[in-house]
Amino acid sequence: MGRAPCCSKVGLHRGPWTAREDSLLISYIQNHGEGNWRSLPKKAGLLRCGKSCRLRWMNYLRPDIKRGNIGPQEEDLIIRLHCLLGNRWSLIAGRLPGRTDNEIKNYWNSHLSKKLKKQGFAIREETPRPKRTATPNYHNKKKNNNNNSKLSETMQSDGAVENAKIYAPKPTRFKPTWSVMEKSESVTEEYEKGSSDASSGTNYDVDLASWSHDDHGGEFDQTAVGFHDATHLDFAADFFMQDESLQRLYDEYSQLLQLEVGANQLAEPLMQ
DNA sequence: AATTAGTACAACCGCGAATCT
DNA sequence: CAGATTCGCGGTTGTACTAAT
Known part of the structure; x- marks a missing residue:
């Protein structure tokens, strides 16, 4: 239809x-x-x-598209946001002025995922889209939904997550924050300032290489599972609190998720 | 020089949500 | 309110280009 x-x-x-x-x-x-x-x-x-x-x-x-290579700061931010959000490319792109979701997705698939694997990080092969909350129409609709059938296969073939409830934020159409939040004191603004001045040390200038497995006692593997609920966001927070800006970025997303989910809907953690 | 393998990225496809009628 | 239409998203594919053999 x-x-x-x-x-x-x-x-x-x-x-x-x-x-x-x-x-x-x-x-x-x-x-x-x-x-x-x-x-x-x-x-x-x-x-x-x-x-x-x-x-x-x-x-x-589009005239506002940024051409050229993705810089180390952008790369760093993509990695962090991917840990936080999974394959939600449009959300990630929304934090990277001038970059498109397609570009970031391509960059991730062809470049970053391999790079991170080489560095010993566990990367999700497939990000199951979070199960959507049961809106009245949802379960009555389809039948052969590609994404959801993939999801259920993943779930069933992986005992660890078989019975997991996944936080399922209501999907909303996304507008890039740099256009809709111009006046806000958002992290985006700071990032824009930083990225527009390549010579200055930006707020996102964090050495990725320092994130070795050992630094986190092997727990880092859990990022491969994804942070689709508040519990995982707490866990994620430990990794993203490397500087104040990231804290604010994290807080922003955390707040958004909290607003949507409501306390009683919070999923149980994927890993316990 | 020719062939093969790997990479990057533009474009397509199918779907669900939002919006319209 | 239901059905139709439009939009936007994420996964996947196709292909041009480059490097390796």
Whole structure:
């Protein structure tokens, strides 16, 4: 229901974008703004599906996208946020001004996960999306949900988490904090300040290499499980309190989670 | 020089949630 | 309120490029 038809089924272009397509899309959005992706291609004179246009704009053409290599401070922040949030790339991207979720996801998959494995950290092969709280429609809906079927396989094949309840925050559409929290005293602001001045020691300048296994008595492996509930956030806190800014970053997320979950819904820890 | 393997990243796909009618 | 539509997310795939053999 409601799914946009695949491009191939309606004879639309697929694959890499040409310079001409890019310029058509850019000029259309400059004149009319984002949104209405469904009707945009037709109006812009593009033989693409709206979904493809949106993706191209969001991940490549937007003027505020930061090009170039991901720096060590960004890398450090990605790693920490991934420990905290799992594969919630859009949330992570929201903390990295100018970076897209796709870029971070790619960087993680092709670069960081391997790097961390080499360093001896246990990386989740697959982040099971947290089981969603039982909204009235949820269980009655699907049948063959990919993500959830994967999740249940994972759960059942792994005795350690078989009966675990996972904190399941209500999914919300995400807007990058640097655009919606401009006036706040958020960590993002500090990060932006820091990252805009590469020569200064930033608030996130923490030596990852110092996080050896031994430093944490082997407990670090638990980060591979993920921190989907408040109990785990407490545990996570031990690792992320390396400086004040990270504390605030952690607090921010912790607060968000607490707001959503309510005390009686807090899941039991995955590891006990 | 040719082939193979590995890497990086753009793009696609399927899904659920939000929003609209 | 229900069904339809749109949007956004995360997993996966395809392919261009580079390094190694």
